[in-house]
Amino acid sequence: SFYHNPPSFPAVASILRAAETFQVSRMSDFARKYIEKLFPSDYIGITWGTIGDTAAYTADAIVLGREYNIPSIMKRAFYEFVKRSSGPENDDAGIEKLSSEDLVCLARVQQMLASEWLRASVFPPLACAAVGRNRKCASHAAGLHYWDILLKDDALHKYRFDPMGGLKMLMEADWKKVGYCEGCLVERRTKLRMVQYRIWTAMDTYFKTA
Numbered sequence: 001s002f003y004h005n006p007p008s009f010p011a012v013a014s015i016l017r018a019a020e021t022f023q024v025s026r027m028s029d030f031a032r033k034y035i036e037k038l039f040p041s042d043y044i045g046i047t048w049g050t051i052g053d054t055a056a057y058t059a060d061a062i063v064l065g066r067e068y069n070i071p072s073i074m075k076r077a078f079y080e081f082v083k084r085s086s087g088p089e090n091d092d093a094g095i096e097k098l099s100s101e102d103l104v105c106l107a108r109v110q111q112m113l114a115s116e117w118l119r120a121s122v123f124p125p126l127a128c129a130a131v132g133r134n135r136k137c138a139s140h141a142a143g144l145h146y147w148d149i150l151l152k153d154d155a156l157h158k159y160r161f162d163p164m165g166g167l168k169m170l171m172e173a174d175w176k177k178v179g180y181c182e183g184c185l186v187e188r189r190t191k192l193r194m195v196q197y198r199i200w201t202a203m204d205t206y207f208k209t210a
């Protein structure tokens with residue numbers, strides 16, 4: 001069925017082009033909604049896992065989004081393109097299709113994501129309420145020495161253009177291993193989530209569509 005065999009991005013892109021050409025609005029609406037789901041822009045509900053095979057079509061998505069005015073897919077499409085082209089895959093397939101404005105935008109987004117990840121991985125100390133009440137907690141210490149433990153496997157490099165994924169990894173990291181108490185663990189995770197939210201919201205400024 002459709003649910004178990006969802007159409008690929010190229011298939012739905014073809015449907016949209018045909019529907020627009022022949023002005024079949026119901027088909028066009030379906031294709032738009034489907035494409036919007038492939039590149040969600042809402043922070044809430046995004047898991048920051050991979051977007052699977054769709055990642056190979058981010059340049060096409062950007063072109064399609066410009067051509068048929070689907071602004072909501074831009075943020076995720078640009079993010080995924082930067083992540084993929086700068087990551088281990090080093091895959092910038094389709095970059096030649098992008099307009100010069102979008103290439104400039106791409107460079108700006110890339111720079112922003114890299115500096116945000118560096119900022120996020122410094123871990124400013126927390127003021128723990130439990131310290132001094134017969135309890136130990138290491139959250140007040142400056143965070144740079146956590147790098148070995150938390151940012152193992154070259155994560156600082158790995159997530160340099162994927163701060164959302166890097167922050168997700170840090171939220172799931174074992175902060176008790178570096179001496180955090182339960183309360184500080186929760187606080188750290190909340191702060192990391194706030195950084196994630198801030199970065200994702202800040203990306204809007206690169207895609208003014210009005």
Ligand SMILES: [Zn+2]
Nearest residue numbers: 128137181184
């Ligand atoms: Zn604490």
